[in-house]
Amino acid sequence: MILKLDLSSDIPLYQQIRNQIVLAVGKGELKPGESLPTVRQLASDIGVNSMTVNKAYALLKSEGYLLIDRRKGAQVCPLKEEHVGPDADFMEKLTLLAAEATAKGLTKEVFLAACKQAAEKMSQKEE
Amino acid sequence: MILKLDLSSDIPLYQQIRNQIVLAVGKGELKPGESLPTVRQLASDIGVNSMTVNKAYALLKSEGYLLIDRRKGAQVCPLKEEHVGPDADFMEKLTLLAAEATAKGLTKEVFLAACKQAAEKMSQKEE
Amino acid sequence: MILKLDLSSDIPLYQQIRNQIVLAVGKGELKPGESLPTVRQLASDIGVNSMTVNKAYALLKSEGYLLIDRRKGAQVCPLKEEHVGPDADFMEKLTLLAAEATAKGLTKEVFLAACKQAAEKMSQKEE
Amino acid sequence: MILKLDLSSDIPLYQQIRNQIVLAVGKGELKPGESLPTVRQLASDIGVNSMTVNKAYALLKSEGYLLIDRRKGAQVCPLKEEHVGPDADFMEKLTLLAAEATAKGLTKEVFLAACKQAAEKMSQKEE
DNA sequence: GTGGTCTAGACCACA
DNA sequence: GTGGTCTAGACCACG
Numbered sequence: 001m002i003l004k005l006d007l008s009s010d011i012p013l014y015q016q017i018r019n020q021i022v023l024a025v026g027k028g029e030l031k032p033g034e035s036l037p038t039v040r041q042l043a044s045d046i047g048v049n050s051m052t053v054n055k056a057y058a059l060l061k062s063e064g065y066l067l068i069d070r071r072k073g074a075q076v077c078p079l080k081e082e083h084v085g086p087d088a089d090f091m092e093k094l095t096l097l098a099a100e101a102t103a104k105g106l107t108k109e110v111f112l113a114a115c116k117q118a119a120e121k122m123s124q125k126e127e
Numbered sequence: 128m129i130l131k132l133d134l135s136s137d138i139p140l141y142q143q144i145r146n147q148i149v150l151a152v153g154k155g156e157l158k159p160g161e162s163l164p165t166v167r168q169l170a171s172d173i174g175v176n177s178m179t180v181n182k183a184y185a186l187l188k189s190e191g192y193l194l195i196d197r198r199k200g201a202q203v204c205p206l207k208e209e210h211v212g213p214d215a216d217f218m219e220k221l222t223l224l225a226a227e228a229t230a231k232g233l234t235k236e237v238f239l240a241a242c243k244q245a246a247e248k249m250s251q252k253e254e
Numbered sequence: 255m256i257l258k259l260d261l262s263s264d265i266p267l268y269q270q271i272r273n274q275i276v277l278a279v280g281k282g283e284l285k286p287g288e289s290l291p292t293v294r295q296l297a298s299d300i301g302v303n304s305m306t307v308n309k310a311y312a313l314l315k316s317e318g319y320l321l322i323d324r325r326k327g328a329q330v331c332p333l334k335e336e337h338v339g340p341d342a343d344f345m346e347k348l349t350l351l352a353a354e355a356t357a358k359g360l361t362k363e364v365f366l367a368a369c370k371q372a373a374e375k376m377s378q379k380e381e
Numbered sequence: 382m383i384l385k386l387d388l389s390s391d392i393p394l395y396q397q398i399r400n401q402i403v404l405a406v407g408k409g410e411l412k413p414g415e416s417l418p419t420v421r422q423l424a425s426d427i428g429v430n431s432m433t434v435n436k437a438y439a440l441l442k443s444e445g446y447l448l449i450d451r452r453k454g455a456q457v458c459p460l461k462e463e464h465v466g467p468d469a470d471f472m473e474k475l476t477l478l479a480a481e482a483t484a485k486g487l488t489k490e491v492f493l494a495a496c497k498q499a500a501e502k503m504s505q506k507e508e
Numbered sequence: 509g510t511g512g513t514c515t516a517g518a519c520c521a522c523a
Numbered sequence: 524g525t526g527g528t529c530t531a532g533a534c535c536a537c538g
Contacts, residue, residue, distance in 0.1 A: 010535090010536080012512080012513060012514090013513080013514075014513080014514090019223055022223065022226050022227055022230055023222070023223060023226045025226065025229075025230040026225060026226025026227065026228075026229040026230045027226065027229075038524090038525065038526080039525080039526065039527095040525085040526090048514080048515085049514060049515050049516070049517095050516095050526095051514075051515080051516095051528095052513085052514065052515085054526075054527075055513090055514095057526090058527095062443075064231070065230055067262040068262060068264075068526075069261050069262050069525095069526095070266070070267075070521090070522055070523065070525065070526065070527095071261070071522085071523060071524095071525075072525090073525065073526080074526090079232040080232060085233070085237055085241070086228065086233060086237070086238075086241045090224070090227065090228065090241070091241060091244075091245065093224060094224060094241055094242060094245045095150070095245045095248060096146055096149065096150060097217070097220060097221060097224065097245070098153060098242070098245040098246050098248065098249050099149050099150045099152065099153025099154065099249060100149055100153065100217065101153075101213065101217065101249075102152075102153040102154075102246075102249040102250065103149055103152040103153045103192055104191070104192075104213075104214075104217075105206040105207060106212070106213060107251070108246045108247075108249070108251060110212060110213070111213075111242070111246050112239070112242060112243060112246060114212070114213045114217070114218060114221060115221065115225070115238075115239060115242035116239060117218075118218065118221045118222045118224070118225040119225050119229075119235045119238050119239060121222060121225070122225055122226060122228075122229040122235070123229065124234070124235060134450050134452070135448040135449065135450050137449075137512095139451070139536080139537060139538090140451075140537080140538075141537080141538090175538080176538055178537095178538065179537085179538060182537090182538090264527095266521080266522060266523090267522080267523075268522080268523090273477055276477065276480050276481055276484055277476070277477060277480045279480065279483075279484040280479060280480025280481065280482075280483040280484045281480065281483075302523080303523055305522095305523070306522085306523060309522090309523095318485070319484055319485075333486040334486060339487070339491060339495070340482065340485075340487060340491070340492075340495045344478070344481065344482065344485075344495070345495060345498075345499065347478060348478060348495055348496065348499045349404070349499045349502060350400055350403065350404060351471070351474055351475060351478065351499070352407060352496070352499040352500050352502070352503055353403050353404045353406065353407025353408065353503060354403055354407065354471065355407075355467065355471065355503075356406075356407040356408075356500075356503040356504065357403055357406040357407045357446055358445070359460040359461060360466070360467060361505070362500045362501075362503070362505060364466055364467070365467075365496070365500050366493070366496060366497060366500060368466070368467045368471070368472060368475055369475060369479070369492075369493060369496035370493060371472075372472065372475045372476045372478070372479040373479050373483075373489045373492050373493060375476060375479065376479055376480060376482075376483040376489070377483065391520095391521080393527080393528060393529090394528080394529075395528080395529090419509090419510065419511080420510080420511065420512095421510085421511090429529080429530085430529060430530050430531070430532095431511095431531095432512095432513095432529075432530080432531095433528085433529065433530085435511075435512075436528090436529095438511090439512095449511075450510095450511095451510065451511065451512095451536090451537055451538065452509095452510075452537085452538060453510090454510065454511080455511090
């Protein structure tokens with residue numbers, strides 16, 4: 001479990017931790033059901049306060065990425081079988097990104113190629 | 128120039144203003160070369176402190192979306208003829224979004240369809 | 255004796271066990287005087303540590319729902335003939351619930367209808 | 382803004398603060414749109430750390446009771462016009478309370494009378 | 509001025 | 524052992 005934090009970034013540490021874990025889950029480096037380090041362990045590993053990790057875990061839990069079990073610590077939430085399409089918040093972020101690309105002069109084709117490239121890095125759900 | 132701000136959102140006002148302007152440029156509602164309201168004008172229109180608008184404009188300038196001229200005020204930056212691909216920061220945001228989608232159980236196909244849908248809302252560069 | 259536990263809930267296990275038993279008594283699935291499984295039996299059935307079940311039983315005893323006898327094990331406390339009204343702690347919880355409902359915009363009528371609906375699920379004391 | 386905290390209770394302070402504020406909103410002591418004390422002010426008033434109040438406010442925000450505005454601080458969330466019935470979580474808590482009452486020997490009539498009494502303490506939405 | 513973040517260290521509840 | 528809570532104080536971002 002290696003997380004890279006940028007202490008000089010203006011993104012809060014707990015947010016960076018959250019992002020890195022989401023990335024790891026998306027890429028399949030963390031599999032559904034897999035256990036994460038304990039709060040204290042991770043805090044000590046990456047050199048931050050345990051409350052900061054705690055906040056990141058709580059955020060991930062509230063977003064539905066993690067399950068937190070008092071006995072086993074935190075683990076990646078198993079995927080639900082039926083999952084519908086993207087939610088409104090997701091589309092809003094995606095639309096903003098598309099606008100940034102367009103405003104920068106990228107064509108639709110280049111944007112979609114970039115999307116595809118990003119998707120390729122992720123692991124696919126097994127059928 | 129109509130911007131929708133959510134005063135109780137946890138996204139900073141200057142960030143919301145920046146996002147709305149990027150969206151407007153992406154969708155073609157603001158065309159390259161077009162002038163934007165002055166800082167004071169916009170601030171008065173949307174009822175925020177002019178420092179806040181100032182910050183948004185400065186951010187947009189630093190990101191390359193706006194040109195700020197003391198005489199002409201702010202205007203949308205004309206597109207460069209040759210434009211390379213997406214930059215690293217953009218890809219990072221896109222990858223995070225792809226990871227969120229994958230971690231939520233969306234398939235690659237659904238994600239790419241959403242990307243395409245977002246791209247459709249944007250205006251195309253004229254040939 | 256079937257109890258549904260949610261291991262990833264933030265409600266402590268012993269509290270969940272306590273709640274399920276109170277529900278079963280309220281609904282009449284457990285009758286006054288009826289015996290409950292032993293601590294070890296129940297712990298083994300639902301797959302938790304017996305200390306956890308022990309804690310739940312002790313809590314239920316202290317709240318007056320169970321009688322614990324070293325010979326007969328735990329049994330549902332028979333109802334007293336004369337029973338006074340709700341106690342202070344109960345009213346406090348009920349008032350908080352009413353406040354949550356009101357603050358969410360539910361009218362008094364809707365709240366009382368929900369109360370009635372909840373009461374219908376319970377078994378009535380025999381005359 | 383007077384909150385009574387019980388330092389020896391096993392209910393976390395931030396939870397007690399949250400409950401007291403919900404009660405105040407339900408009873409109409411805090412009206413929709415009304416401003417709450419600042420985090421620091423309330424923390425100093427009731428003698429707790431400001432992070433504790435912060436956590437309570439964040440919880441109330443996430444539950445939809447408060448709006449937090451960087452400029453004006455926290456204020457009671459105005460009610461939405463259309464509000465449907467009680468949600469599942471609410472019914473679960475209410476059902477548990479009904480079970481507790483029944484298991485204690487209260488009749489349905491007594492329970493409903495208690496519900497009505499609790500509802501009377503609340504303020505009604507104005508038509 | 510506000511809320512938000514973070515730290516270092518403590519204590520407690522749960523299992 | 525775990526996560527959860529709390530403190531006292533600091534610094535920063537926002538407006």
